[in-house]
Amino acid sequence: xxxxxxxxxxxxxxxxxxxxxxxxxxxxxxxxxxxxxxxxxxxxxxxxxxxxxxxxxxxxxxxxxxxxxxxx
Amino acid sequence: xxxxxxxxxxxxxxxxxxxxxxxxxxxxxxxxxxxxxxxxxxxxxxxxxxxxxxxxxxxxxxxxxxxxxxxxxxxxxxxxxxxxxxxxxxxxxxxxxxxxxxxxxxxxxxxxxxxxxxxxxxxxxxxxxxxxxxxxxxxxxxxxxxxxxxxxxxxxxxxxxxxxxxxxxxxxxxxxxxxxxxxxxxxxxxxxxxxxxxxxxxxxxxxxxxxxxxxxxxxxxxxxxxxxxxxxxxxxxxxxxxxxxxxxxxxxxxxxxxxxxxxxxxxxxxxxxxxxxxxxxxxxxxxxxxxxxxxxxxxxxxxxxxxxxxxxxxxxxxxxxxxxxxxxxxxxxxxxxxxxxxxxxxxxxxxxxxxxxxxxxxxxxxxxxxxxxxxxxxxxxxxxxxxxxxxxxxxxxxxxxxxxxxxxxxxxxxxxxxxxxxxxxxxxxxxxxxxxxxxxxxxxxxxxxxxx
Numbered sequence: 001x002x003x004x005x006x007x008x009x010x011x012x013x014x015x016x017x018x019x020x021x022x023x024x025x026x027x028x029x030x031x032x033x034x035x036x037x038x039x040x041x042x043x044x045x046x047x048x049x050x051x052x053x054x055x056x057x058x059x060x061x062x063x064x065x066x067x068x069x070x071x072x
Numbered sequence: 073x074x075x076x077x078x079x080x081x082x083x084x085x086x087x088x089x090x091x092x093x094x095x096x097x098x099x100x101x102x103x104x105x106x107x108x109x110x111x112x113x114x115x116x117x118x119x120x121x122x123x124x125x126x127x128x129x130x131x132x133x134x135x136x137x138x139x140x141x142x143x144x145x146x147x148x149x150x151x152x153x154x155x156x157x158x159x160x161x162x163x164x165x166x167x168x169x170x171x172x173x174x175x176x177x178x179x180x181x182x183x184x185x186x187x188x189x190x191x192x193x194x195x196x197x198x199x200x201x202x203x204x205x206x207x208x209x210x211x212x213x214x215x216x217x218x219x220x221x222x223x224x225x226x227x228x229x230x231x232x233x234x235x236x237x238x239x240x241x242x243x244x245x246x247x248x249x250x251x252x253x254x255x256x257x258x259x260x261x262x263x264x265x266x267x268x269x270x271x272x273x274x275x276x277x278x279x280x281x282x283x284x285x286x287x288x289x290x291x292x293x294x295x296x297x298x299x300x301x302x303x304x305x306x307x308x309x310x311x312x313x314x315x316x317x318x319x320x321x322x323x324x325x326x327x328x329x330x331x332x333x334x335x336x337x338x339x340x341x342x343x344x345x346x347x348x349x350x351x352x353x354x355x356x357x358x359x360x361x362x363x364x365x366x367x368x369x370x371x372x373x374x375x376x377x378x379x380x381x382x383x384x385x386x387x388x389x390x391x392x393x394x395x396x397x398x399x400x401x402x403x404x405x406x407x408x409x410x411x412x413x414x415x416x417x418x419x420x421x422x423x424x425x426x427x428x429x430x431x432x433x434x435x436x437x438x439x440x441x442x443x444x445x446x447x448x449x450x451x452x453x454x455x456x457x458x459x460x461x462x463x464x465x466x467x468x469x470x471x472x473x474x475x476x477x478x479x480x481x482x483x484x485x486x487x488x489x490x491x492x493x494x495x496x497x498x499x500x501x502x503x504x505x506x507x508x509x510x511x512x513x514x515x516x517x518x519x520x521x522x523x524x
Binding site for chain 2: 008
């Protein structure tokens with residue numbers, strides 16, 4: 001028994017269609033992948049907001065603004 | 073060429089592989105860029121030349137004996153038979169088909185496609201050891217892996233008659249193990265003997281960041297490696313072959329693209345899966361590295377590398393998930409090994425290629441469990457144990473061990489590492505001094521001329 005449905009290559013390729021593993025699980029895969037994609041955006045927005053907050057907390061002083069402008 | 077169809081197939085196949093060669097050349101360009109970008113300014117030119125000289129050295133040795141090894145050793149020897157002298161003889165350096173020959177138009181193109189893989193194997197190691205290895209020692213190591221260890225593993229596990237395919241059901245369609253795990257393992261073997269760069273670890277063993285001189289160039293280099301990776305993927309396939317040409321169990325007369333094992337796949341499959349595993353890797357790496365550009369790009373590579381073993385068959389969404397798992401695991405393992413074992417891998421090559429390749433092989437064994445590893449009768453089917461043993465052989469037996477042993481020998485002769493003084497000054501110190509002197513001379517001459 002094979003995960004791809006192919007147990008032997010003693011077949012006529014004209015009669016073979018999909019050969020990827022775990023056929024029938026496409027919808028579950030889609031749900032997982034879409035959840036991962038949306039989760040990634042949510043994580044990214046939260047992370048970036050925090051990243052900027054941390055940056056301001058650490059460097060948000062006049063001396064740093066001046067040195068940043070001077071470096072341009 | 074017997075008839076017009078034969079002629080067309082030969083010319084198409086010849087051209088197909090021929091195009092992969094300049095594409096794969098880009099892998100080397102990318103490796104050079106990211107390696108030089110990762111090094112400090114005082115080491116740039118030596119770093120560039122160290123990697124670039126892989127090209128002539130591995131090319132000539134691959135012509136002298138590397139290609140012969142591939143055709144001679146599929147049986148081990150000792151696992152499924154002896155040395156295949158008759159198969160290997162036409163591929164030796166004195167054979168008349170290893171030259172211009174109107175009876176054989178394609179061997180040179182096959183040879184070059186494999187050769188570019190050899191450069192890649194050696195180039196992966198090159199990045200890990202920058203700024204402290206003797207170039208002469210590295211070039212010996214490059215020949216050992218580029219024209220030795222990797223091509224032995226290709227004969228064993230990346231050949232339609234390889235003993236690992238026959239007995240273990242080993243499956244590694246796009247070289248998670250046969251290029252990446254072996255090169256990562258080899259690099260680790262060298263690094264254990266070579267030791268870290270000066271200043272990399274504190275007295276308490278805490279790692280310090282030695283930041284790349286040019287992060288932009290590092291990332292662009294990785295971007296170029298992605299492009300070259302297309303050529304690599306394309307070169308791993310037989311683009312068009314008839315069931316008769318395969319000569320296995322397949323019936324009917326439908327022509328197909330196949331893997332190196334001559335098992336059917338489609339070029340559409342690798343196109344889907346290359347891009348989806350790259351994407352899964354980049355997304356996961358961006359997340360675990362908190363937006364670090366170097367690791368995001370490296371994660372893209374790790375994603376492809378993890379999915380590569382089974383990318384001939386995976387569903388694209390499976391490739392995406394597997395790519396994401398591999399990239400996250402490579403990132404975590406890199407820093408864990410760095411802290412725990414004080415291994416200074418300057419570019420994360422052991423993680424991105426070695427660990428991701430190893431993990432990819434193990435996952436492939438589960439995902440494709442029971443799928444026939446070959447179109448020929450009597451071969452073991454793909455299975456988790458076979459692919460895990462294969463991963464150990466690639467990373468450990470043919471990767472880590474030769475890297476460690478040859479480095480130990482070089483170290484015993486005092487050849488492996490550059491003198492401490494040179495490491496402090498920088499490998500390019502004398503040429504930088506010369507540059508400064510020459511610039512001063514020109515400046516003074518100009519001042520004199522304008523009377524300033």
